[in-house]
Amino acid sequence: MRPLQKQIKEALHVKTTIDPKAEIRQRVTFLKEYVTHAHAKGFVLGLSLGQDSTLAGKLAQMAVDELNEEHGGGYRFIGVRLPHGKQQDQEDEQYVLDFIQPQELFTFNIAETTTAFQHTFNDNTLNVTLSDFQKGNVKARIRMMAQYALAGEEHLLVIGTDHAAEAITGFFTKFGDGAADLLPLTGLSKRQGKALLKELGCPSRLYEKAPTADLLDEKPQQADETELGLSYNAIDDFLEGYDVSDEVAEKLEKRYLSTQHKRELPATLFDAWWK
Numbered sequence: 025m026r027p028l029q030k031q032i033k034e035a036l037h038v039k040t041t042i043d044p045k046a047e048i049r050q051r052v053t054f055l056k057e058y059v060t061h062a063h064a065k066g067f068v069l070g071l072s073l074g075q076d077s078t079l080a081g082k083l084a085q086m087a088v089d090e091l092n093e094e095h096g097g098g099y100r101f102i103g104v105r106l107p108h109g110k111q112q113d114q115e116d117e118q119y120v121l122d123f124i125q126p127q128e129l130f131t132f133n134i135a136e137t138t139t140a141f142q143h144t145f146n147d148n149t150l151n152v153t154l155s156d157f158q159k160g161n162v163k164a165r166i167r168m169m170a171q172y173a174l175a176g177e178e179h180l181l182v183i184g185t186d187h188a189a190e191a192i193t194g195f196f197t198k199f200g201d202g203a204a205d206l207l208p209l210t211g212l213s214k215r216q217g218k219a220l221l222k223e224l225g226c227p228s229r230l231y232e233k234a235p236t237a238d239l240l241d242e243k244p245q246q247a248d249e250t251e252l253g254l255s256y257n258a259i260d261d262f263l264e265g266y267d268v269s270d271e272v273a274e275k276l277e278k279r280y281l282s283t284q285h286k287r288e289l290p291a292t293l294f295d296a297w298w299k
């Protein structure tokens with residue numbers, strides 16, 4: 025293994041092989057222990073209909089079901105649908121809801137808020153125009169605002185879906201989908217997340233579909249792999265400690281180093297990580 029590859033694998037807590045059953049148990053236990061420690065009433069999570077939130081949502085509902093069983097009720101999981109207008113893979117919603125069976129569902133269509141933001145932003149003193157790319161980050165941050173408003177009102181915690189295959193490339197919006205109170209998928213590669221979903225009996229269409237951030241008006245459902253110029257298979261191989269081509273390794277190491285600011289708290293003069 026390359027020295028930096030080993031360092032990244034350790035820093036992101038990736039195992040070469042996993043026992044899906046044991047991983048599910050540890051992660052559900054983590055959710056239960058943390059929510060109890062925080063004296064919160066449960067969880068909020070955006071359900072995009074993609075692989076990561078389907079897995080995190082299932083774990084959250086399992087944690088809440090177990091807590092309610094053990095304590096005679098009082099815990100909640102609210103799944104949040106946050107489409108921008110009409111989502112192209114909307115037909116998957118029923119499969120996700122049937123699989124997770126979220127106790128409650130909250131829907132907030134972000135299209136109107138995003139458009140209002142875009143108009144106000146474009147009507148500015150500097151003549152700066154919001155690009156489709158930055159508008160994508162705005163969408164991710166509006167989703168974050170909706171989840172935090174709900175969490176604040178209902179004494180709940182916001183679950184994030186970050187995992188090793190996203191953390192390594194910094195492939196998330198800082199303070200958008202990167203903002204959360206707790207992360208039940210930390211340490212998993214993309215294929216390990218799939219293995220957990222399989223173990224949980226998830227319909228295969230939900231973990232076989234191409235992962236997408238789906239943030240661009242101009243390229244709806246664009247595959248992450250297209251934007252990244254890297255396959256999740258190659259990212260997973262690198263993370264799990266296998267040999268990959270020099271080209272892939274160098275690309276990943278470069279992205280990892282340039283996105284460190286996304287995996288840290290905001291820099292201060294007392295920090296050493298950025299020096």
Ligand SMILES: Nc1ncnc2c1ncn2[C@@H]1O[C@H](COP(=O)(O)OP(=O)(O)OC[C@H]2O[C@@H]([n+]3cccc(C(=O)O)c3)[C@H](O)[C@@H]2O)[C@@H](O)[C@H]1O
Binds near residue numbers: 164196198199239248
């Ligand atoms: N060295 C540094 N130290 C501290 N801060 C630094 C910095 N360099 C940039 N920054 C700050 O970070 C900002 C850039 O980061 P950010 O705003 O996140 O934006 P950025 O990384 O440019 O874009 C977000 C990326 O994540 C992808 N994404 C987003 C959301 C969801 C998903 C998904 O998979 O679902 C993927 C999206 O497709 C895009 O490729 C800069 O505008 C600047 O404010």
Ligand SMILES: Nc1ncnc2c1ncn2[C@@H]1O[C@H](COP(=O)(O)OP(=O)(O)OP(=O)(O)O)[C@@H](O)[C@H]1O
Binds near residue numbers: 077078
């Ligand atoms: N349309 C949406 N509705 C609700 N939540 C969303 C939506 N889009 C994104 N999110 C939130 O942002 C997170 C980041 O999106 P991301 O695409 O990385 O994960 P995913 O869609 O769950 O899985 P995949 O990476 O396989 O597409 C999601 O897990 C979800 O919590």
Ligand SMILES: [Mg+2]
Binds near residue numbers: 074075235236237238
């Ligand atoms: Mg997605």
